[in-house]
Amino acid sequence: MYKAEFDKTPKNFDAYLFWGEEPYFIEKYTQEIAQKIGKENAMQLYFDEYDFEIAKNYLSQSSLFGDINLLVIKHDKALSKKELSQLIAICNKNANSFFIYALFSTDGKKIASLFDKKHNAVNVRFFKAALHEAKKELQEFCKQNNIEIDTYALEHLLIMLENNIELAKSELLKLSIYNRAIETKDIDNLVYPITPLNLEKLYIAIIKKEPIEELFAQIIEEEQNEMKILLGFENFMQQLFLFYSYIRLHGNLDSSQILGYRLPRHIEEQRAALAMRIKNYPKIFLEMQTCELELKTKTNIDKSALLLSYLIKIQGLF
16 A cells, blocks of 8 residues: 555554555654554663564553553564564554554565455555655645745755655754744755765766766765665666666656656756766676675775775776
8 A cells, every 4th residue: 555545545454564665754743643542651662672572472462441552663674474464463452552664665565465455454665755745744844843935946956855754854953043034045054965965966976977086085075875876877777778778768857757846957957967978787786785785895095995996987887
């Protein structure tokens, strides 16, 4: 089930699985359902805190006074199917027991079938929020907190922060201390983008086969982490591949269809031009994966030198 369908569905299940690519919505719906069930006496097991026997014993306990047993598990990996089946079965038998599993990954596809109507359970997958979804969340947040900002400025903030709703909320609270309407210039002056401008300059220079050594050294001096630089490049390339695939398939350019939100026209055209000049996407992604593995596993090495050598090697594939 997806978000839109779940929003229209009565929330009277014994067990819930919230999973996918959008941590904001996973957290939001976990809190909303927990509040609805009654989270005063909830047991919360986060990541390595999870212990099957503790979870099972908690859900199995009965109450003479009708107290609710609500188990909330948050994890980034799929737990054992056998254990999950037992926890759901206990909730089916015990009218006072409920189970919410917030899974912050796409591993939900491995276990989603356990949370079905047959077991009075539901699984909901959340994809990355589109611009209109993120904007709606922020508009409601601004209304609740008496923050004045126009639609264009709100969209500008979201694009700068790559649709990170939670981070955008935090920035809005900071900007609201000026006690006036938030303007685009406030965002440009006071909010730092997720992908700093110099990183984007580096990525474009690599693709255009321009010299990168000096810019790379400057970025490293700014205490940028090697893994952050690589992962940022991977994200940038994945976005370009989406542009490449869409243009090849449809023969036109529409960033709102590709990304779920519209980029400024000049950036949209720049992305398209870069995307269409690349022919070796599979080889490039393979080299990135190899570099990532070496950065994560090799010790006692100059990681900056390793990363630079791979970026130069990748540059030869453009």
